[in-house]
Amino acid sequence: MNIPASPPLLNPDGQHILIVEDEPKLGQLLIDYLIAGGYRPHLLANGNDVIPYVEQHNPDLILLDLMLPGKDGLTLCKEIRRFSEVPIVMVTAKIEEIDRLLGLEIGADDYICKPYSPREVVARVKTILRRCHRNSAPQADQAHLVVDEGRFQASFKNQSLELTPAEFRLLKTLATQPGIVLSREQLLNHLYDDYRVVTDRTVDSHIKNLRRKLEQLEEGEPFIRSVYGIGYRWEGAPCRIVS
Structure with missing residues (x-):
């Protein structure tokens, strides 16, 4: 050392x-x-x-x-x-x-x-x-990520993200709680609305796909960080929610 x-x-x-x-x-x-x-x-x-x-x-x-x-x-x-x-x-x-x-x-x-x-x-x-x-203190014009709940759509720096419903829910859950580590179990609770039985690895699969789509728009942005043994947290751009 x-x-x-x-x-x-x-x-x-x-x-x-x-x-x-x-x-x-x-x-x-x-x-x-x-x-x-x-x-x-x-x-x-x-x-x-x-x-x-x-x-x-x-x-x-x-x-x-x-x-x-x-x-x-x-x-x-x-x-x-x-x-x-x-x-x-x-x-x-x-x-x-x-x-x-x-x-x-x-x-x-x-x-x-x-x-x-x-x-x-x-x-x-x-x-x-x-x-x-x-x-x-992110202002509206600083929020590069926009999550439109009413339209079930998201965009990053005015570029539309083509997300599945599960990916949209994951993005919203993580991005609206920046810096907070969310366990796989917590994320599963937001993933589906029909109470289907899924495993923790389902979250990992959706996170992988979500990361890939985000990084296609902005390579090098941290976005989602894995916290070993616990889950994931959002480290990307500020998020603005549109109802």
Whole structure:
């Protein structure tokens, strides 16, 4: 693992990243890489210090370790969500699916498992902040994706999408909840209106077809991201619903 040769200078105009990590070496490593990436990080090692800091300083993103002295990461995530929509990335050594699902259900935006590359963490931070900025206040003319519920039609940058009814419902469900991870079971509940019996893999098949149609119109746009072991989330352009 390559660490920057000399400590980079803190960018006073960089976005404020709160690191909550009780391992000093790991915390310092994240600080070094985030500063090198142009961010303004701050490190806390005890969970009891987090809520007062967030309330006072309003960081742009939180890298939140799960196992902490004082309050644990899940408790903190739940408490922060009562008063703030700040993006939260859970960082932990726990890799069981139930832990990932629980972390995301209580309001975490992403989940990184140890051991990890600090470069990957910086890349995730960049992606999440860009997505949150893009989705923070989309105006009607910024919404490149338009979903017309009345006509059962969708278009991207004024180009019509030829979608099946199932693909249309999936697109609407995902795009109207940007950044939220939806399980296959949740997506299945929106897929058909005749209560037919289908498997989770049906969702995967429809997602694959939907991605292909979207990428034909805009290659390189992230659109739909797979979250391993859980489901999918929308990372594409802002969506405008037409009734």
